[in-house]
Amino acid sequence: MLKVERLSAGYGRTQVLRRLSFELAAEEVLGIVGLNGMGKTTLLKTLMGLLSTEGGRIELDGIAVERSPAHRRARLGIGYTPQGGQGFPDLTVRENLALAGMTPTKARIRPISEILSLFPRLEKLLDRRSSALSGGERQLLALARAVVPSPRLLLLDELTEGIQPSVTDEIAECLLSIRRTENTAMIIADQDLSFVASLAGRALVVQKGEIVAQRSPDELLGDAALQT
Numbered sequence: 001m002l003k004v005e006r007l008s009a010g011y012g013r014t015q016v017l018r019r020l021s022f023e024l025a026a027e028e029v030l031g032i033v034g035l036n037g038m039g040k041t042t043l044l045k046t047l048m049g050l051l052s053t054e055g056g057r058i059e060l061d062g063i064a065v066e067r068s069p070a071h072r073r074a075r076l077g078i079g080y081t082p083q084g085g086q087g088f089p090d091l092t093v094r095e096n097l098a099l100a101g102m103t104p105t106k107a108r109i110r111p112i113s114e115i116l117s118l119f120p121r122l123e124k125l126l127d128r129r130s131s132a133l134s135g136g137e138r139q140l141l142a143l144a145r146a147v148v149p150s151p152r153l154l155l156l157d158e159l160t161e162g163i164q165p166s167v168t169d170e171i172a173e174c175l176l177s178i179r180r181t182e183n184t185a186m187i188i189a190d191q192d193l194s195f196v197a198s199l200a201g202r203a204l205v206v207q208k209g210e211i212v213a214q215r216s217p218d219e220l221l222g223d224a225a226l227q228t
Ligand SMILES: Nc1ncnc2c1ncn2[C@@H]1O[C@H](COP(=O)(O)OP(=O)(O)OP(=O)(O)O)[C@@H](O)[C@H]1O
Pocket: 011, 014, 016, 034, 035, 036, 037, 038, 039, 040, 041, 042, 043, 083, 158, 191
């Protein structure tokens, strides 16, 4: 469903992604792993259209989208959870979810009842401001917001960063439920290799803006160089 060819991107004169290429099959879950600062976030931002492509091509189901703004990519079915994203801090969880429902999309907007069945923990927090959530609750809200417009492809950036293992398990469970209901394709960039291995069929190792290897879930768990 996604074909990335010789993708280059960066920040001003700092080039981060260097002619990076890979493909994602329909309904596939792909991990992106690598040490700090290697370009995982930059890759997801460029795929979402939040960072300009400097060279190369991004095709979504045969349509070139590398020049499309983020809102058009969202309409085509790409959803994104930014690293450390908390939505609108002064709005409640309910309001944040309602705003996510205004995303222009060709797909179905999931009603709040469906979101709460996927994310039961949010039910008691509906009237709480997002700034008053714990780190783990905030990540659940970020994921829930991304899922409201029924994306076909979810880009997930460091969902597990700074949260305790029990919440990481809960997030993995939510992602599995989303897969069960809609077979959503996912690209999961994360430093938590167990989390990635529990969800993705394979993972690409990014180093200095290039893909240098591919790992199966078992290989990921045994990769000492990536554990540091
Ligand atoms: N806004 C920015 N301006 C300039 N350089 C940036 C900016 N954001 C990131 N970088 C640089 O781009 C490189 C890749 O950063 P990126 O955030 O993509 O890495 P990452 O693999 O996601 O790291 P982490 O796991 O720490 O989140 C790093 O060298 C970083 O310092």
